[in-house]
Amino acid sequence: MARGVLLDLSGVLYDGNTVLPGAIAAVLRLRAARLPVRFLTNTTRQSKRQIVAHLQRLGFDCAADEVFTPVAAARAWLKANSHQPHLLIHPALEEDFADCRMDGPVAVVLGDAAERFSYEGLNAAFRALMAGSPLLALARNRFFRDRDGELSLDAGPFVEALEHASGIKAKLFGKPSADFFLAAAASMGLDPADLAMIGDDAESDTAGALAAGIGTAILVRSGKYRDGDEQRFQPAPSAVVDDITAACDLILAAQRD
Template structure:
């Protein structure tokens, strides 16, 4: 039985500056079927308002409460624990980290900083870790599909570098952290076993969702997908489908447990 759907954004709903063909209609079909939707994105180069505006421009009106981002999760974590943030994030994401504790213990927050990744910034973060700061990774993705259509390094390589040098394990706040999936489902609410995830990343989206206890996770062959991805990570996808439209076909055919 499928009672809720989690959707990735980049590579599933949009690809670069273009909507994936049929994506808006696919989302509308889920809504028409009465299935609650939550959008769970590991994008850490754009603020939440920017992402919502981008979706609106592509013809998708998404309420703020339906979109979950690692930056939001990080801010919640910092406030709950009274920690001060040392940011190693993209300049466009800095606005998300407002009104945080200023005098608590330190936590390094690392996302996809893009060109802001350089020796000076990485070494400054490393020194905070040496001084006892915790390490928060917004997302550990290995790659993303860049504007030129090719894969580029994502934040994961830089997270690994700081883990190695700082001799500490990062606390991951976005996908594939189980808590990220569960926090989205808790707002519906829906049991994890009755939810389906749709993503283009076999590791963070699909295996991450299944490890978090979701009943189904579908891999789409758009975005960063490369041939053979479905066999590279465990657990394997519940199904590998062409795109989000095909994923919605699959979900609606099985939502009542009839197939």
């Protein structure tokens, strides 16, 4: 029985500016059952401020401290290791790094930079890596469902390109990093085994959660889900359902048993 719930955002709760059917009601049902909720996203085309505002604008009941992005963990690493960031990120994300130190050794920080993934931008990051900088990956998802409804390249292929060229393995801060899931669990004061994760990505969301020790991981057939995803990655999801409503039905039914 889950005592808390981790929710992916895009593809589970909303698609661009459209709330997915039943999503707002599902979050309210979880809260009514006194289940703490955390919103986990690898999205790096928006700052945390923008993500929280977007959720609230769409009608979701959420607070800033309930939203987890990879940026906070990357910033903590930079501070603890006295590095300044060499940013290869989307312009909207720059505000989250505005107060980072601008002296000391350099660390390459890579997110979904969209049009900034130019040869010039990638080569500047590559040269920094070859000079000894570490590579901090905010996410390494392969693709995402874009606003036009089609799949688009995410940060992962560019992380792997720089890893291949430089021979340097990236430090990962977003899903499926175990630390990312464990930080959300710690914020609720709960054991990871007492949590359920709901996501549309069989690799980063459900397999990543289970590998991190999350007790239950439910894959929804919305967002980026493709037929057969549940068989492509291990550990396999605990359950596969049509949408967020069905996922909440499973969680709440287990509470009643």
